[in-house]
Amino acid sequence: MFVVARILIGCVFVVSGFEKIISPYQNFLYVVQGYEFFLRPLEELIARFFPWGELILGVFMILGFWLEIILKILLAVVSSFIVILAQALLRKLDLTECGCFGNLLSFPLHITILFDAGLWILLMILIVVKQKTSIFGLDQHFSKKI
């Protein structure tokens, strides 16, 4: 069950990153700007490089590789999503969709924050039961070799 959860979370990040990568980065830049949370140069950097980060983190998660670090990074990423979404909701920003999956899927902000909260809880559980999470992962393969 934990392995399935690990792979599913990985897939979410891979799909999300991949969809943004194949679109012009300006589309994601527009989404980032809509949250009015970052300074202009940072918005540009996030729009250009964050989708690659999502893809790489997702692939590592699916493969169960460097799991201890990846789970913590993902937890930090999802926490930041929650903060950014919460400030947008509190400030009543004119955002009809989250823009989190590019053109593929889009949800209203309040649905997305619930989804992210669920993801955060799931990641916490996976961190706690790390041994079970890493079954069928590359980490196990490399630790056996040693």
Place this chain on the structure above:
Amino acid sequence: MKLSKTSATILIILGCFFIGFLAKFVAEHSASLIKIDANLARTKGNPGAPVRVTEFVDFQCKACLKGVLVLRDYFKKYPQKMYLEVKYFPLSNIHWHAIKSAVYAECAARQNKFWPYHDLLFENQHVWDRLINPDQMFKELAQKANLNLSALDTCVQDESIKKFVLDEKSQGQAMKIVSTPTYFINGKIAVGFKELTAELGKLLPGGAQNQKP
């Protein structure tokens, strides 16, 4: 061959970049094959201008209104250096009247009154945006723009106009457009009025001052 953990890490990261860049290249290549046809009724400015802007617009979108104001300021300041073409991109999933307003605008374009009607639609966006049925308001605006109302009625009923608008949206989607306003400024994509201002500012320094609706 035994692979160390570090080598495997590097290989996986490189694999991600390879697949990502390959997919990006294929997507961009297929998008660049799409030709944007000029519809003269929806163009303005100097056809030989150094700054050519194609705007994908949704008349019900508030950010589009801000973009229109930015472009208006640039046209005032640089009338000979700007050329603008408008394409329809109604976001009907979030804007109830997006398709209908585009249909009315296209009907105005077919009477060579696109620009006055375009301006009236945006100036009154805050009013018709809230209406359940904006037809009456759209007709009043058409009257203000001196459109032939009976021809407009016939045109609006014509299903082929709606299809034309939706085809233009499909063209935009094939170019990876997802939101409005999206601009192509001398072929470079810019999404949102902030990016429009930034890109135009690079090409024509000191342009728009008024960015507030």
